[in-house]
Amino acid sequence: MAQPATPLTIDAQSAEDPVLSHKPENRVWKKFRHHRSAMLGGILVAFFILLAVFAPLLPIPDPLATDWGAVRKAPSMAHWLGTDDLGRDVLSRLIWGAQASLLAGVVSVAIAVSLGVPLGILAGYFGGWTDAVISRCTEALLAAPFLILAIALAAFLGPSLTNAMIAIGISATPVFVRLTRGQVLSVAAEDYVDSARAIGLPTHRILSRYIFPNVLPPVLVQATLTVATAIIAEASLSFLGLGQQPPAPSWGSMLNTAKNFLTQAPWMALWPGIAIFLVVLGFNLLGDGLRDALDPREQ
Amino acid sequence: ADLRIALQSDADVLDPDQSRTFVGRIVYTSMCDKLVDITPDLEFTPQLATEWTFSEDGKQLTLKLREDVVFHDGTPFDAEAVAANIDRSQNMEASRRKSELSSIVGTEVLGSHEIRFDLASADATLLAQLADRAGMMVSPTAAAEAGADFGLNPVCSGPYKFKERVAQDRIVLEKFADYYNADEFNFDTVTYLPIPDTTVRLANLQSGDIDLIERLAATDLEQAESDAGIQVESAVSLGYQGITFNVNNGEKGDNPWGNDKRLRQAFSYALDRAAINQVVFNGAFAEGNQSFPPNSPWYSTDFPVPARDIEKAKALLAEAGYPDGIDLEVQVPNTTVPLQLMQVVQSMVSEAGIRVSLTSKEFATLLADQSAGDYTASQIGWSGRVDPDGNIHQFMTTDGGINDSKFSNAEVDTLLDRARTSNDQAVRKESYNAARAILNDEQPIVYVYHQTWIWALDDAIKGFTPYPDGMIRLAGVTKDEG
Amino acid sequence: MQRLKLVHSDSSPNDVLLEVSDFSLRFKGAQKDLISHVSFSVKAGQTVCIVGESGCGKSVTSLAMMGLLPEGAAEIHGGGITFDGRHYDLKDQKALREFRGSRMTMIFQEPMTSLNPSFRIGDQIAEAVQCHGAHTAEEARARALAMLVRVGIPAPEKRMREYPHQLSGGMRQRVMIAMALVNDPALLIADEPTTALDVTIQAQILDLIRDLQAETNMGTIMITHDLGVVAEIADTVAVMYAGTVVEAGPAEQIFNDPQHPYTIGLMSSIPKLTGPRGRLATVPGMVPTAENMPDGCRFATRCPFAQDICKTDPKPQSFGNGHVAACHFAPLDTHFEACA
Amino acid sequence: MLSFIMRRLLIAIPTIFLISIFVFALQKLLPGDPVLAMAGEERDPEVLEYLREKYRLNDPIPVQYFTWVGNALRGDLGISLRTNQPVLELIGQKLPVTIQLATMAMIFALVIGIPAGILSAVKKGSVTDYVANVVALSGLSIPNFWLGIMLILLVSVKWQLLPASGYVPLSEDPIRSITVMLMPAFVLGTALAATLMRHTRSAMLGVLSSDYVRTARAKGLVERRVILKHAFRNALAPIVTLTALLFGELIAGAVLTEQIFTIPGFGKLVVDAVFNRDYAVVQGIVLVTAVGFIVMNLLADVAYVLLNPRLRKQ
């Protein structure tokens, strides 16, 4: 049994097929590119990313410049989207706030996914003690109030946007663990997982190539949804001293401030709300596109 | 009929000796009578005590008490009860009133309704304390029975008695039929509901779910005034808001801002207090630069609210060695108004070259950091006391309990102590003015504004009187039905 | 193009149960038709067997008859079906639903994935009964049970309460069969219904189908690779290759007088039960994919007899009794001779 | 199955311990002095010391913890530092409110989210699908406070249809109790509905192309039954997971919504408790929410097994 196996060599009718010489085009990518809503989502997300990146180059007023004479002014030619409670230009703050908000949204989701999905897979696939430990820890994390977690993190990691993202990421992790675990349970019972074992795939390959792709759809959905929650959560963290500190803008904190002026200055809530909606829409469309592209059955 | 009052937050424990929140005092106003009360002009007026006299040396205070008063549990109110209450406030372990009554060294029941307090030294603040929680009389029988749990079912002698409480939901009082002045009170029950969000508070008033709200946001004034169904009342508060600098509190006190008063002066000059008031409070609040609001008799007219002077601020900075400006980190409570305020301040002082960075903290952290001296500057205020001493002594004297900047100046200590122990208004006033001269130079606290209490009421409510202490007194208040 | 039509000469149009005419289909994105101009018909009480190369489109065709191809995956052009004397457009799901499951039922090729993993098999069968009305839940279960007995599932009452994953491959297949037969359909499409069954049960199932044909005059389309089964039950046989019917006719003639080279190749590959066990004959080469499908005769790329003319569509030639073959050279022996 | 549940309930005990240690430690790590927060503006040093003694804050942290555990085991969860009310009583007051709100919100979420998700999966790519998605995502992006205040302004202030606030216990006046909760439940429900809708859609898309759905169609089932029974049932796993988690989260409290509609639920309580460093209250609530999450997760796990017979052998 120790002797090395030699690959089987039997000449077949078709080894010289032209198909072999050209590199197979990546079907997923191709499908993705041709996916209508994915492209729309991509454009939306790209638009906001560009805004965030090029904010300093755009001919817009200083987002921090206050104007005592133009406090809470409705949209006008001078201020397209109006001004806020301190007379700052809302459009400019929206654009400058894109960076913090997108980062908060994307990075914290990335943290949650990269923690939650592997843990969920381990728990679901191995069961037993692994599952018990991971699941109980998840429950502990779930039960601990977000606020306490956030304040503690703020105190120990110090106030920064990165730490806010970590806090949001950690608190969003349990959902991914649970979601993944639940999905793994049913996927692991499939025949094709047995077939992978029969082939002798090492466990990590089974996890990464058989289990992971098949648990991905709900994870994708949850991830794209969590972007919204994370953007909004960033604001509550900045209030706790984590995250973007005033006066630097972020959409969440713009919304938070707007809360007090809903009746007098509705636009203050409207624009950041729309921005968050569009970004979330963009990510969700992208997610749908990815989901469809990854599902070979989808036309 | 039921009167529904929306408060900004939920009260804490309902025991006058243990409680500490502002909203708690609002509830007590209808539930627990005090020995003395105040008028809207801050004059003392009889409540449970009909008369009071200080001895010549100010070391004895004799009170004559009402004779027609019973507590909600039927216990009669008399001099013994007062003595028991003073004892409770001073000696119950959980009491938060100890320092307020620390000048009383003994009580002497002179008759069934007459009592004398013996003081260690003259105490000008005592009457003011008796006009607040320290002067609230609780039923001695109930208090003895309940001990520290008294707050779960408080028994006082006010016009309304405690009915029920659901934490964070409501506190219900019902009319106390045996109240000596029961006719003046026109509601069967009074319900206090905590509604933290100002917009929602107003909306509840507009929808008719609530009859009266306290602390309407200044920015909502216009809207409330334009609503025909709503009336607005206001009174400038006794408190102040400002920025406390760490002058000498621990290691962090050793910083340019703590060491060089010129920087703090520059900071003050860089502020446009009127603009702040306009931007953040729609002009509804009062600008300020002292521990008392400008309309207070204790306000020192020698130092009027300064106009903004950027040049002077810059000059001071340059003089202090910072011609290119200087950084300053300010901690701010994480609520809307302070954040708004500080962003305006930040923007204003930046024109003078002061680069402020803000750190918002939730209040408990902020407080802990502040008292531990772990800060450079902190945006914080004081809710105010009837007696001027309450607004200044504990902050500015070397051993002051709340002196978080650890400002220490022997002369100020002497002046403020003198003001505290004199019953002569003129002496007191003079002392405060003299202290102000020093403090205005030192600026350990840069005062910015004085809040205005704004109440919004349903049009049907009649007879409401605004008080500078922010309390809601229900005597004579009625509601038109229909 | 070739239009092979498979109808018995003696058939009167009245008892034709299903008629497929000129059915073509291509998958989205493909350049060429996968199924090209397929026509055939089934009479009541008759069994039509479809045999052919694996991957030639048998399952796709039968799924299309039922309107069960994944939506949007394939586009159907031409043709339509006439079933029960009524014409149906295969794109009209609503119309197809009229007979699906009651008058026309299907046994799917993949018994594992075709059973709902989360329902007990008894419920799955009973549901098929109940959804066509007329039966109470009780009756439906009784019928389901009776059907499970007929397909030879041991301990059927117990099995009714089991889930698909608890059954062996053959049992699942029998559950599928039971589900398809439980409503006494007028037409049964059976896609390799007995592949997972051992020969004794296979025989039992074939008997069952025959019985039902006798009882209810059911027509049957049977797709199978087992030419033994074909020999046993087929009335007519259609041989498919690469999406076309290359030869069709009465079973006897197909077995005893095969005409199309593909049919001949197929028959010579059958392993024998007796006699010497040499190397098996095969049809060498591979079916072209839909993209590289040659013009003309689709078998030409693998046909040892192919000539230039095969690049044109062969005209179907008739050999009596409805036996037709689409080959330019049929019958072969008149065009070619063996080497000396 | 019963033994599985029993086993899980047994594990719940150490889990709750773990959680209580975790939260306790976390609280102790928080900056801010509870006593300072409680002493009031005056911060009388004598009072501070008294409070420290009384709440044993001078003890070493493990001692504090075990004191708490000891009392908790005897059914005494301590008293609120802020209001002196026993924590158990506080929980008793809030729990029914929270559960009522959570249940109503969940009903809204399920009733809106799941059908919408199914519909948009079935009609994938159609206008219905797009509209459903846009509505769902706006439901998710609209902050609760905005929706809440707008609803109050419209429904209560302008149209005077529903009361803006004023919680009434279910036992006191069921109709009014439900009426008052309608708006907050709706506000909470919309965001959850969006989540459920998106997950339902995705799961349904995965299932709709499966062979057994084809079989169901082949049986002649009406499309509705194919989708609702055969497809939906197999798409339920992620929906169940989420419903359980979301319900748990609802029990842990929905601060903003509770605040806007002045509903005395856990959310407000826990936030105030955290801000005031009211340890006993936080611990008590965490205990309850932990039990909530454990039970919900257990239910979800049971549901997996019920939904997927292949998991039953374990």
Add this chain to the structure above:
Amino acid sequence: MTQDLILQATALKKYFETGSSFTGKSSVRAVDDVSLDIARGETFAIVGESGCGKSTMARLLMRLLSPTDGQVTFDGQDVSNLKGKELKALRRDMQFIFQDPFSSLNPRMAVGSLVGEPLETHFPEMSKQQRRTKVAELLGLVGLRAEHAERYPHEFSGGQRQRIGIARALASSPKLIIGDEPVSALDVSVQAQVINLLSDLRDDLGLTLIVIAHDLAVIRHMSDRVAVMYLGKIVEQGPVDTIFSQPRHPYTRALLSAIPVAEHGRDRDRITLDGDMPSPANPPSGCSFHTRCPFAQDKCKTDVPALRDTATVAGHTAACHFFDDIAAAHPDAVVADSRPATEAAQSRFDLYQDAMRNGVTPKVRQQQ
């Protein structure tokens, strides 16, 4: 046996727990005390009634299921506690073709990766390009095209999927392949191609095969020895020709008699089995076949027959109390001889073979 054994199973048992906690537990005896000895290089076939435990048996041998009792040794090693490297080596040397081709293929992987995967795992030194070539070659071996590598399992027909499974099993150059109905969904020509391929591999590389199949003609063509299973047990085992010509167990006889023959209009003497098929959850006492056996006697109801040697050839065993009596009473062959094809058919078969070998000779000039 003194042969070089590659795989050995001793007293294998597998009982499945069924039923919920509400209805009470019961167990299905899917495999009940089965022992097998497989010699290197031989082809061993397992036939038997559907549901008799063949797939379970195969999964046990593959260690995809763990046995309730008994053990499996591969190349002298007990497979049940192999781990890590050794397990991987076992997985390389022993491959499985699943009965259900579709559910055993990961729907999210293209066929190229599915087939390339064993290569990647077991021959990590292969370059990507080599692997692609190899995959194309493997696909070609089973009659699929190289361009199929980019497609996904759902885009294939049943037979094509089955061939993907075969290609996949061949990829790691195993020493032993267990095929659970590996050719059941293939048309006869492709089936012939695969059978030829497997026999080439056996001849060239010494591949050992265990096949489970229902098509007895296929079994006869492929295998050296056959085991007949009934209700979780082996009831007869022996060289393939002997089993076909001299079946001893009544079940084997019934099985052979039921084979459909691809000849039109042929009648068969099918031995029909009456009686309810017993359930493995509740197997009958004594000989488990007695409920349906046309020759059953009282003894069969009580005594469990053991596998014992028959008088035919060495290695032919059967588990029946009375097989000698039965054989004596029914001496005629169960499997009928094939009839010769009709003249027309036969001439065309010959012509076809000839054309394949030598090319064609048109008789007449082609007309346009």
